[in-house]
Amino acid sequence: MTERVDGTDEADLLEEHGERHLADGAVLLRRTGSRLEVVFNRPERHNAFTSATYEALLAVCAGLADRPDVRTVVFRGAGGRAFAAGNEISEFVSLTEGADGVAYEAKVGRVLRAVAELPQVTLAAVDGICVGGGLAVATHCDLRVCSEGSRFGYPIARTLGNALSAFIVYRCAAVFGESLTREMLLTSRLVTAERAYAVGAVMAVLPSEELNAEVDRVVDGIEAAAPLTLAATKEQLLRRSDAIEASPADDLVRLDKVYGSADFREGVRAFLAKEKPRFGRL
Numbered sequence: 639m640t641e642r643v644d645g646t647d648e649a650d651l652l653e654e655h656g657e658r659h660l661a662d663g664a665v666l667l668r669r670t671g672s673r674l675e676v677v678f679n680r681p682e683r684h685n686a687f688t689s690a691t692y693e694a695l696l697a698v699c700a701g702l703a704d705r706p707d708v709r710t711v712v713f714r715g716a717g718g719r720a721f722a723a724g725n726e727i728s729e730f731v732s733l734t735e736g737a738d739g740v741a742y743e744a745k746v747g748r749v750l751r752a753v754a755e756l757p758q759v760t761l762a763a764v765d766g767i768c769v770g771g772g773l774a775v776a777t778h779c780d781l782r783v784c785s786e787g788s789r790f791g792y793p794i795a796r797t798l799g800n801a802l803s804a805f806i807v808y809r810c811a812a813v814f815g816e817s818l819t820r821e822m823l824l825t826s827r828l829v830t831a832e833r834a835y836a837v838g839a840v841m842a843v844l845p846s847e848e849l850n851a852e853v854d855r856v857v858d859g860i861e862a863a864a865p866l867t868l869a870a871t872k873e874q875l876l877r878r879s880d881a882i883e884a885s886p887a888d889d890l891v892r893l894d895k896v897y898g899s900a901d902f903r904e905g906v907r908a909f910l911a912k913e914k915p916r917f918g919r920l
Contacts, residue, residue, distance in 0.1 A: 660698070661688070661690035664688060664691050664694065672707060672708055673708075673710045673861070674711050675711075675714060676711060676712070676714075677714055677715070678713075678721070680716075683723070684723030685716060685720050685772070686722065686723050686726045686771075687722055687724070687772070688729060689729060692745060695753070699749075699752035699755070700752070703755075705758075706865070709758060710759050711759075712760075713760065713761070713762045713775060714763040714764075715764075715766065719765075720766040721763075722768065722769075723767050724772060725746075727798065730800075734903075738897065739896070739898065739902070740890050740894050743802075743897075746771065746774070747805070749775075750809075753779065759780050759860045760781070761780065761781045761783065762776035762783075763783055763853050764776060764785065765785040765788065766788055767788070769790065769828065770794070773810070777806075777814075780872065781856065782813075782840040783852050784831050784835075784840045784849075785831065786832075786844065788830075788834075788843075789828040789829065789831070790822070790828060791822045791828035792826075793822075794823070795826050797826070798902065798905035798909060799896070799899070799902045799917055800896060801893055801896040803893065805883050807819065812879065812882075813839045814837055841856075900918060904916060
């Protein structure tokens with residue numbers, strides 16, 4: 639059964655079987671028993687997130703808040719080339735003031751918080767590029783597995799010239815370690831699947847054709863475990879991250895300065911024109 643759902647106020651997006659389409663098909667929901675798969679479905683754009691994608695994710699997370707019949711949530715990208723390649727840059731043209739960027743980061747933050755607060759165990763199944771907003775979602779999941787050709791990073795200093803909310807940087811450092819996080823952000827290099835596995839950021843690296851089988855094994859193990867134990871553990875870990883990964887009080891000032899800069903406007907212009915940006919100097 640397939641049903642198109644474009645609104646966020648539908649009665650139930652999480653029936654026991656079937657597929658649902660949200661955000662004009664940019665997000666697919668596939669429910670099988672107690673597993674829900676959330677599929678980013680813009681393969682022609684490497685599954686880049688739009689504002690509608692984020693709104694759909696908020697709606698899905700709200701629907702999952704009190705659903706003990708759903709035990710696991712698997713996030714993945716369609717097409718076999720990307721989990722998600724950041725955000726849809728064409729939407730950044732409207733961010734003309736620093737305050738616009740601050741508001742945008744706040745919207746993204748609400749989605750990431752909703753993912754982190756899900757009572758279900760969450761798994762990011764990464765097959766390909768996982769950067770920007772895609773990496774932020776993956777690092778806010780409980781677990782990650784990936785294919786051998788996957789790459790992870792935040793190459794924003796070389797592309798857009800924007801900045802991340804501090805809590806996103808801190809979450810990346812918690813998952814990948816501070817050294818690799820510094821490398822991602824300060825050199826704009828992408829981290830290979832092998833290096834991600836070496837630091838524990840992903841729990842398995844497999845050929846693409848074996849990724850689904852590994853997802854099944856992980857999900858089967860989770861669903862055989864005691865649900866209250868898993869729930870208590872997730873709550874404990876969330877409290878820990880709240881204590882050590884909260885953004886500092888002056889972070890909004892920092893974001894306002896970067897998003898309001900000429901460099902950010904140049905980065906967006908150059909990206910859309912498929913040119914190398916000409917960033918200024920301090």
